[in-house]
Amino acid sequence: MWEERAERARREIGDLAAGGLDLAELYAAALAVVRRAVPFDQGCWAGVDPDTLGMTSVTIWRPWPVTDEDQ
Numbered sequence: 001m002w003e004e005r006a007e008r009a010r011r012e013i014g015d016l017a018a019g020g021l022d023l024a025e026l027y028a029a030a031l032a033v034v035r036r037a038v039p040f041d042q043g044c045w046a047g048v049d050p051d052t053l054g055m056t057s058v059t060i061w062r063p064w065p066v067t068d069e070d071q
Contacts, residue, residue: 005038016029031045
């Protein structure tokens with residue numbers, strides 16, 4: 001069951017990545033896909049330069065701290 005969820009999420013994110021979204025839209029949409037597969041309270045995506053491995057961007061979903069009121 002988990003493998004099927006993970007594979008479906010990978011396919012959806014791959015489709016999103018090829019769909020022409022800008023980076024912020026891609027991150028938000030990918031977070032939504034992951035959250036459907038594995039519920040979570042807070043998430044973060046980072047873009048990484050493949051040559052230097054330096055982070056080039058960060059997107060956070062729900063600012064820290066997440067409280068019960070945010071649920």
